[in-house]
Amino acid sequence: MGNKSDKNDVLSIYEASKNQQLHCVQIRTLEQQDIATLHKFREGYKKERNQLANRLRGFGREYGANFSLGISKLLKQVPIALEDAENEMTVVARRVIFRLLEQLRHVITLMAEVSDEIETMAKQIDACQRLVQIPGIAWLGASMIYAKFGSAECFRRGRDDSASIGLVPAHSGSGGKVVINEAMYTCVRSLLTGLARWRFMLKKKQTT
Template identity: 35%
Template sequence: MENIALLGIDLGKHTFHVHAQDKAGHQLWRRKLNRKELVELVANTPVCRIVMESCSGAHHFARRFLQFGHDVKLIAPQYVKPFVKGNKSDFVDAEAICEAASRPTMRFAAVRNEQQQTISALHRTRDMLIRSRGSAHNQIHAYLVEFGIAISTGPAAIRKLPAVLEANELPPRLVALLEQLRDYVFHLNEQIAVIERELNALMKEDDVAQRLLTVPGIGPITASVLAAQAGDARQYRTSRDFAASLGLVPRQYSTGGKTTLLGISKRGDKHLRTLLVQCARSIMMHIHKRTDAMAIWVRQLLERRNSSIVACALAAKLARIAWAVLGGNAAYVPHPQRAA
């Protein structure tokens, strides 16, 4: 046990596979453990580096193992897959995790605290409720069209549904079903409002999120997601690295000394990338009212580029600004208009 330098753990729901290596990268032992046995083993192991894939349950175990004094690292699963040798098995995966962690240029994910995971859970639940509400809206519209009734889209049409049902002769059972769906939509609206109130309450307690609100276009939802997903952003070397992790920089396909830049890479968190693009579009809607340096830059881009391209470029700039705000202790201060 004294010679252990690296532990690779392949996480599961009930069983966990551990691969131990020394400093030279030689295998010392392999073990299959349950949840209790894993915690006991790590607690009794001399301080070493422990590496896991950044997946379900990884952040919980990382926090537990950090309490024992270990150096805990999390790796994105896509960085581990190239190191899997031969046929896949749990022990081979654990060995591949050790192999990937041994690379000097490997990128690791930050360990999230409980509040960050709670905020992420609230956002995922909110997204699920919004998708369910959209499905219920579509179902109501589809049923009415089947009976020759076309209503407008949006929440206002659902509120006017009783008047539509009164003005048209429909089967009683269908009317009851539509009313049930309408009540379901109202219930989802209430649940979404409850979660948004909870997020706003958490925002008021978070100094980082309050600083993010000073960035143009970023509202409470985007600020809370940024605070939860990026933390203090110290795991990113530069602001460009942070923007690249969100998939907001061009995808490169270069060979033979010729540089070829394609569309944005769309890597990383799709939800956060979507929110930043929406923030960029909200700025562009009122760009004529702004006089700072960012507004001038956006207007110049709009003269020669499509609005969608400008929105992605502005989203990348907002991500860079957010990185600076997350890594520092000051709010965003817009640059004044540059003299001609």
């Protein structure tokens, strides 16, 4: 087929489409796409929030202030450090850290607004209403699952479902060692694997 190019990509897709064993995925509805877009938008704010928090911790450490890992603890500790006239922070350091703190608060507010918008949409969707009845799944998680899988009617078995989010067997090294590959759809995969792990631990506690 030659090297990767738009033309060769189209030819590859065409050849694959002629395979009768090919299992096509369900096309997203506009409603699913809207929710997926909002989740990606929120994820951008989440990454920005974590970056700002890490910068605050880094700058604080350079002046002898060790801030906790949690966001809520960080928001409480930074103002206390800024008001402490006895620590080693200079005027410049206080100004920079204050600006970063203001940026962090602003990003958290924007992230909360998007979360509220997603939750409002999810509450109007029947599938999400059913999903939140499962212990461990809230509105954000339910909307994320719905945006990815829809009605899930296109999946014939659980393995197809897993493969669609990148959880597939893969060979590692030599000797035929098989591991679970984790590619694509990090948010959905983390949600589902975390939920499965929580359910497993809960059941284990109930049986012991």
